Amino acid sequence: MERATYHHGDLAAALLAAGLELLEAEGADRLSLRALARAAGVSPNAPYRHYADKEDLLAALAAHGYADVRARLAGVTGDTVRDRLVATVQEGVRFALARPQVFRLMAGHICSTHPAVRTAMAELQATVGRTLGEPLLPGALALTQGLSTLLIDGSARPGAGESVDAFVERAVRGVADVS
């Protein structure tokens, strides 16, 4: 990441990109602003011109993640509500397993108060609400969030030879079938 000009050009975006990479490589708490600056080939304090503080940058990364899941979830379809519920949770869990550190960041406390993240989360909820309906919203989000966490931590595992999707479907149906 060398550069000839004094000014970087688009440091804000470069930091986001490097952030996503380093984040997934070593987790949110091991991530340092200085390492990010290093990756972007810039002095340790340069990031402060674009992000108020570390939390602000992490929030931007999280918001980016929310936008991604939202895009994925917007495409979910299905004939019955139940089908759409299962498909939504499956899609969310797939995202979480593909980028666990980003997922954890999104679920973490840092972001919950940050305005950018709040609106990103609100938009996600609006999207999911449209495909599932209001009454199902909290449960669907909770199932997605919870199953993702369990799977990432290894606290729950698909059965031998069972795909993640199948596991998710089984878990959701397990709840949906209590009489």
Add this chain to the structure above:
Amino acid sequence: MERATYHHGDLAAALLAAGLELLEAEGADRLSLRALARAAGVSPNAPYRHYADKEDLLAALAAHGYADVRARLAGVTGDTVRDRLVATVQEGVRFALARPQVFRLMAGHICSTHPAVRTAMAELQATVGRTLGEPLLPGALALTQGLSTLLIDGSARPGAGESVDAFVERAVRGVADVS
């Protein structure tokens, strides 16, 4: 936290207690070993005699938390499976809202690999499995985990004048009633 003797007496436990307090006061990532040592009236490096590193101490705090929820969940009863499901999630969410930082720590990545935490989690699962049955286990844990996170972050809120318990019941029934 003064002391007259050179040796503390029960520093390991004192650190845990101070840890629980400071943890809830400022969150897991703001928690420093040095502050803990200060609270216990002991030199900055004393904790290392009892915990291998910071992660080890955090894991102990998390394991403590797991034991607590387990004790609470062991007392859950109900006539139907559905009743027990709702009651279990309600109890779990109550714990999370009462000690949000401990809950976050438990859900965080630090602990997922630590043996003490893994066994604590396994015991929790065994307990819940006994009152709900295996097929419901993942879903119930996921709902508890997810609803807790949503409520702590403020991403979901009970309706006006609605209690947390009522909200949880509504969310769970929302999922359990899809046809």
Add this chain to the structure above:
DNA sequence: GCGGGTAAGTATGCAGTGCACACATTGCCG
């Protein structure tokens, strides 16, 4: 009871962090 080994605590120091502040560079706009 007492001497020594060892568990438990202290002192010192290092690399790394987030961030504040003062300074340097340069693209842009009148």
Add this chain to the structure above:
DNA sequence: CGGCAATGTGTGCACTGCATACTTACCCGC
């Protein structure tokens, strides 16, 4: 083309986790 605001740099501070070397005093066998 001149100046100014945006963007980047340098220096420095308080703090952190942790390694290493040292000190204290509890406890156990004789």
